[in-house]
Amino acid sequence: DGLCVIKPSQVQAFIQDLPLKKIPGVGRVTQEKLQQLQLETLGDLQQIEENVLIHHFGKYGKQLFLYAQGIDHRTVQAERERQQISKETTFDGDLYLNECLAYWPPLAEKVWNNLQHKQLTARGVSIKLKLKNFQIYQHSKSFKRPIQSFTELLDILQVLLYEMHLPAEFQYRLIGMGVYQLAPQANENQLSLW
Numbered sequence: 001d002g003l004c005v006i007k008p009s010q011v012q013a014f015i016q017d018l019p020l021k022k023i024p025g026v027g028r029v030t031q032e033k034l035q036q037l038q039l040e041t042l043g044d045l046q047q048i049e050e051n052v053l054i055h056h057f058g059k060y061g062k063q064l065f066l067y068a069q070g071i072d073h074r075t076v077q078a079e080r081e082r083q084q085i086s087k088e089t090t091f092d093g094d095l096y097l098n099e100c101l102a103y104w105p106p107l108a109e110k111v112w113n114n115l116q117h118k119q120l121t122a123r124g125v126s127i128k129l130k131l132k133n134f135q136i137y138q139h140s141k142s143f144k145r146p147i148q149s150f151t152e153l154l155d156i157l158q159v160l161l162y163e164m165h166l167p168a169e170f171q172y173r174l175i176g177m178g179v180y181q182l183a184p185q186a187n188e189n190q191l192s193l194w
Helices: 008-015 028-036 042-046 050-057 059-068 097-117 150-164 185-193
Strands: 084-096 120-131 136-142 171-184
Touching: 028 050, 042 059, 050 059, 084 097, 084 120, 097 120, 097 150, 097 171, 120 150, 136 150, 136 171
Parallel strands: none
Antiparallel strands: 084 171, 120 136, 120 171
16 A cells, blocks of 8 residues: 555664655755755765755755654644444344334434534445344445435435344344445535536
């Protein structure tokens, strides 16, 4: 996946031979200035004192000095998009299917509110039920257009439960539901116009 984990003890060895163009903010002009100082790698840059870098590069010289030491105070921004939003409820005791029915709407409401809070739409719904012997039953359904309302989400939930044909005599320990095929609300609204 392209991820490389470098332990603190490995930083110096790792950055030693890196070309200076790998440093954030080093573009063509800065790279030319660094080359005029006969600096090609981070290892070369480590040999230069901080005040010399500040003299040649101003405030950015201090940052270059820190980068040369393997120090970067910028925060890491996770770019992974959420793939689903889900909630589960575990019961204190095992419940029959008809006893579980009252728990679905509050669960769906939590999922819907989370979806709205994150300003996302969903095109798929999944549900799961876990028996007291830990066997799991799951069912899901995808749609061509995003789910438009909490009421529609509840209707879909009822259809999924009906389609599962679960025996009434089974007892359940947990129920859960989720929405998937998520997209930002604005994108979905634009797409639906076409």
